[in-house]
Amino acid sequence: MSAPVLSTRGLDKSFGSLVVAKNIELALPKGVRYALIGPNGAGKTTLINMITGMVRPNAGQIFLGEDDITRLEPEARVKRGLVRTYQINTLFPDLNALESVALTICERRGVAATWWRGLAGYREEADEAFEILSSLSLGSVCYRRTRELAYGQQRLLEIALALATRPKVLLLDEPAAGVPKDESAELFRAIAGLSQDITVLFIEHDMNLVFRFASRIIVMVGGRILVAGTPEEIAADPRVREVYLGEAGHG
């Protein structure tokens, strides 16, 4: 296997006495589709927040390829190709889909600080934005304001924004959260169809989707990685069963 594209070493994080991450060691090879699962409060989103720079770890390091990115600002990590989406739609309500994606592309190409030239002069950027939106079947609604889009379309726009940054590593925080079952499979097909150059780590609660789309599954419980392995290994692991069945037993 090739050297990992994204890896973490000994990541620790606690909020007061609450430990949300303890000695997290990850290694994502290029082009994989990994799933991150675990009960609520296991620290999955916090892990993504740490990797993308939204939350500072108390200890440990994060590597993108060979480079230590632990101290980089979030936007600098995005520039290097480490990109995330959000569990709850985190979009630009009053911009339309085309504007949102075009803005992302302008930032990527370093022209977003240009105030003396009209946006209409940036044809390549506009065309690329339209292409990305069309590939996610948002082409027909691209002039509609984000707040007027259907919920499923907003979830797709989340992914469109991430793609517009040309990510090397994509961290998807429950990409199908709140999307009806039939649509969520479609959304995951779009994710599965992404270029093999993109390394994907996704958080997801729907086990059908996880077992269908992940090549490897990482199980987190109480801020620790309990176990990581292929879907078959995870399905057969008694500890994982205990965590999930134990939870179901309470509910």
Place this chain on the structure above:
Amino acid sequence: MADMTGTALAPQLYLQAQARWRAIEVAFWLATLLPFVLLPNYLVLASQIAITALFALSLDLILGYAGIVSLGHAAFFGLGAYTAGIISKFGWGEPLSGLLVASILAGTVGYASSFIIARFRHLALIMITLGLGLLLHEAANSAHWLTGGADGLQGVKIWRLLGRFNFDLWGYTAYAYSLIVLFLVFLVARRLIHSPFGLALRGIRENSVRMPAIGAPSRSHIRTVYTIAAVIAGVAGALLAQTTETVSLEVLSFGRSADVVVILILGGAGRLYGGLIGAIIYMVARDQFSGINPQFWYFWIGSLLVAVVIFLPNGILGGLAALAARWRSRS
């Protein structure tokens, strides 16, 4: 619905259409010439409106477009006014270079303070801008030797504009000068709004949390727009000093900072013409109300503000736009 007009359009054509001049805009700017022929007795007021509109336009860039609330924007207006006034007092009364020097100074102070501004949001930002504004006001108050303190700056003398046009008592030169400067700065602001940077500003307003996640350096964008807004506010202040040949502490006052926020909200924040329309309505209303009832005119301004905020949350222009959209979808 709205997407019938949109879907067929290529992205670039759509963006071009967004930035195109509309007939109503041309009509608006032609109408600004009307006071010269129809209301020659009101040219002094018209020039004050143009200056206030310019000041409101500068606030619109930061508050309306980038969502950065400021309650101390008069700091830059006052800096511009005092700079233009003081250099004329010390013997250089040439208006255009005075305007330039004033804008550079206001921009420099704006750039310096933008490093603080870019780190805060919401309530903290309101307090910081308010504090910086009060600070400058008191500094000008105590620097009596330079600013004349509470007595105002004495001895402002502005030369003829371009060496030809005297600043006359009726305000012909004052209004023409203010209007031309307003129009030129408006063209720059209009270009800015339709640029990639303008889009980034709206992104910051709409979701500042998401901006880093798409790779956007929000703070550097905020520093840029804050500096640009300070330059424009400085130009507006310098215009007031030059056209009235007086500078008083009022140019730095909290009242002026608050008024310009009111004006922008009345007209419609986040719209290019919001500050302009707001300035016209506010200044004309103040002129009329204070004529009727000199002591209580703020009562009427207050009522107007409350009514607009309740019934037209996006300002007068926002209300008109919603009305136009409804009318269009019906026809």
